[in-house]
Amino acid sequence: MKRWFLSAALAAFFGFLLLSVYVRQAVLFLVGIGLGATLAAARFGFTTGWRQLVTQRDPSGAAGQLLLLALAALLAMPLLGQFPELQAALGPPSISLIVGAFVFGAAMQVADGCGSGTLYKAGLGFPLNMGILPLFALGSFLGSVHLQGWLALGQIEPVGFVQSWGVPVALLVTGALLLGLAVLMRLWVGAGKTWFSKRWVWGAVLLTVFATLNLVLAGQPWGVVYGFGLWAGKLVTAAGIFDPTANAFWSQASNAKHLGESLLLDVTSITNIGILAGAMWVSMKRSDSSANSQLQSLTAKQWAVGLLAGLVMGYSSRLAFGCNVGAMLSGISTGSLHGWIWLPLAFAGTLIGLKIRQAVFKDDKAE
C-alpha cells in the first residue's frame, strides 16, 4: 500500500471523528498516531530495553525509559497540582498488583512486547504480535471479570504522591527514586557503557510530549489495557455468553456505559487505534525485513507459546492495574505508589520470562 493512500485514509477517519464523534476524540486519535509513530520509528520497546539491560548489560534502553519517566513526571505532576480535574493513574497497592505485575513482567518477555509494544509491532506488521493482540484483549477482559475476587485477597487505598505531599515533594521523591534506579543500573552494567543513544533519547522526548498531551486533553494519563478489555467485552456480551450486569466490574456504571456506547468514545480505544495506525504509517517508509523473517522463522511451538503469553499478559496487566504504560509510565509520572510497586515486581518477572524465552525461542537478542 502506498503511503499517500494510508495518509488519506487516516485523514478521512480523522474527519469522520471530527464530524460524527467528538473533536476531542479526533485530536486524541492524532495523539495516538504520534505515539505509535514514535514507538515504531524509535523502536522504543520497554521489553527490549529491559532485556538488553539484563542479557547484554546494555543500559541504553532502560536509561531511555528512566529519561521518559523523569520528563513525564516533570510535566505531569505540576499539571496535576494546577488542574484538580486531571486524574492520576492511581491503582490500589494490593495482592492483585503484586501477582499481576510479576506475571506480566515474565509474559511480556515471552511475547516479546508489552501493551504498547504489542500495538506498535502489530501496526508494523509483525505476525506474532498481530496474533497476540486479540488474545491480549481476551486476557484483559477475563482479568477484569475476576478483578474483584483478586482485590478481595487484600488491598489498601491508592496512594498519590502529589495528593499526599504536594508537587515539589512528589517531584523530589520521584527524582530520588529514579536516581536510585540509575545507581543500581550503573552497579550492574559497570563502567564504560554508553548510556544514551539517539533513538532512545528522542523517543523518550516525543513520548513525553504525546503522553502529556493525552493527560491535558483527556484529563487522564495514557493507558492501553482498558481499551483491549473493552473490545473483548463488547464481543462476548454481543455473543450472549457474558452478562455484564452479573459482574462486579462490568456492572459499574461507567464500565456498563462504555460497553453500550461506541468504542470511538473511549479514550484508550481511540489512542490504541491511533498507535496501530501510526506504526503502520512508519512501516510504509522503512525498509524492514524483520516482520517477514518472523513469519519465516517461528515454529509451531513458538507460535503457541507466544500466543499463550499474550493471553497471560492481558490477564495479568488487568490485575496489575496497567502495563508498562498505564502502571509504570503513567503511574510513576503521576505519582502513584502502585507504579513504584509495579516496576520492581515486573522486573523480577522479566528475569523468569527471559529464561523461558531463551528456552523456547533459543535467543536472547534484542529485536
Next chain:
Amino acid sequence: MKLLHNKQSLLSLVFWLLLTAFIVWDFAKSAEINQREEPPLIAAGSGRAPTGAHCSLPK
C-alpha cells in the same frame, strides 16, 4: 522470499480488515452518539472530571 513477503502483507491486510469490520460493527450497534454531550477539547482547566476509564482504576 517474495512469497513470504506477500503472505505477511496478506496477514496485515486481514488484520486491518478485521479491525475495521469490528469498529464499523460496534459503531452500528452502539447507542447513537449525542454530540450535545461533547466534552471540552481540553480537559485541563475545564473544571469537568474525566469520564474516561483507565486501566489503573479498580472500578
